Amino acid sequence: MKYLSEYRNIEATEKVLDNLKKTVSKPWNIMEICGGQTHGLVRNGILDLLPEKIRMIHGPGCPVCVTPLHLIDKAIELLEQGVILCSFGDMIRVPGSKQSLLEAKAKGGDLRILYSPLEAVKIAKNNPDKEVVFFAVGFETTAPANALSVLHAQKEGLSNYSILVSHVLVPPAMEAILDDEFSNIDAFLGAGHVCAIMGYKEYHALADRYKIPIIITGFEPLDLVQGIQMAANQLEAGIYKVENQYARVVKEEGNLNAIRIIKQVFEVGDREWRGIGMIPNSGYKLTKDFALYDAESRFGIEGIKVSEHPNCMAGDVLKGIKKPVDCPEFGKTCSPANPLGAPMVSSEGACSAYYNFSEHSIR
């Protein structure tokens, strides 16, 4: 807990904020990639403490938010087929086209909420007469554990374990956002936990090509304001490079063991992002060697297709083109109790963070 109290220190945070006010002379748009960072900014009331000229734009880094609707319907289909479906908690309340996993559970589906996919392998071992599927959602952060679960199942010789894969990757999403004609982002706060796994070597080319500062940033209040300060320093000085604010956790080369495990099981492929659409080479899929563990082909559910709620602006919110409060449905027909789209469901989603913590909560 030592690192937590240090990075939640009010005096240290105030000092950076004072400095930041002196640094900033022009308006800048800074996007924090990760939903955990959005949550941290809003939960700690940091947005109100920033200089007016700094505008934070909330990025697409909420794994629940970008998981396509049809994958939720596929997960529900698995429950209906009698599979034991294991999932991280965030996913279960996200509405599919007809219902959420939680509702499907209430109708008799065997849904288990887990913190680790390795638990799902244990469940598969203990239930040899049942099929067990783990809903493998997330960015690069959850990929090592999900890959490891497949390796464990293989080692145990389990033939009743598979994963429903919806893994997405951060750098291709950053590129897609920068390529969008409406995008107006001046700097990125890179996602600290993702870089803890993958490192940040591949970010240098991105910073050069788009002439944009990228600051790998942590999640505590002091981390966030330091990251913003470092971005502002570069912007004011007219330079653009990759810097690492989160050096206590992130190394440039990443976690080599974790990367090795990912590469053993997954390969890069095209992925659809909810609200954004198909982004080439933006996700992981199982390699041919592990195709047996792919729940989509195993249960013949690849064909399920559905469309989004027509009034949901999740795509524009995820790309930072619109703020949650710009949406006419926000807080009216769309709320965490009755979400139209995923950013309102996950506590990391920008809409939910605004609804729960900001002044716009009741209007």
Next chain:
Amino acid sequence: MDDKEAKELTINLGHGSGGIMTRDLLDKVIFSTFDNPFLNKKHDGSIVKFETEIAISTDSFVVSPIFFKGGNIGELAVNGTVNDVAMCGAIPKYLSLAFIVEEGLKMDEFIRIVHSVKRAADESGVQIITGDTKVVERGKGDKIFINTTGIGAVHSKANIDADNIKTGDRIIINGNIAQHGMAIMSEREGLEFESSITSDTTNVNHLVLKLLDTFGEDIHLFRDPTRGGMASVLSEIASDIGLGIKIFENDFPLEKQVAAACEILGLDPLYVANEGVFISIVDEKIADDFLKLMQKDPKGKNAKCVGYITEEHPHKVVMQSSIGGTRMVSPLIGEQLPRIC
């Protein structure tokens, strides 16, 4: 029933049939444990006398797992209802006790639970005066559910009513938050983590009585933030009273281990369930003395003033974060869901 016999027996549908097996179970386990003049009459109900206004509260307990660090469903069922009666400004006196048991529950587990009920009832000074035991088929329950209803005499000096809350009132809590919820969480399937976090389930009626004796009408509200945690109860109060509530993140007493567990699991302690914790909203002028008296009691030794009632932001709870920013605090929607990363 001796231990050996209890270890070998399992509760089955016959124990809920109303026939000889039921009678046997009641005689050997229930009546022998509680042994009081009300129950000993073995009638359909009991007759009690009150000279004053009375407060009644009922609650059903379905916690899983039924045994957890710091307690079990039995004492939870007593403390929960005793505390709810106390929150009305009353002195709890009698309890009803109804079990719904799923066939297959081990007899020795049932007996352990009944003994915990007895111990918790004795500690809080209430008597079990009526009850019921039903057995349902396997798969139609979850080991055991308990319903208790409590009844108590309203304290002569009490005037507990949200309408009495006014600007400037102080919000005081008696102890560490989030303890019970995290103790239960640490033992659920799939979330197991090593910790020594224990549930804080306990009665608070004796402390409440002391506070009412001393401060009477200057106590405007008591509430116990069980499910939904602090955030949900405070939001509910704010939306009912038409005034705002300001709280301070740094002032909430939180044990280090509980804080760490919340951090790891991505949960906000303000939304985690409590058991032996209650919120008091009291007149500004008595707040310091109230806090001091509380802190002298073992069940209030970690008491803290965490906020106040304000005219600003009516109907809303606003929290000052540990780094000086502010944010809204909203009620919990559905269950608190752990985050992915």
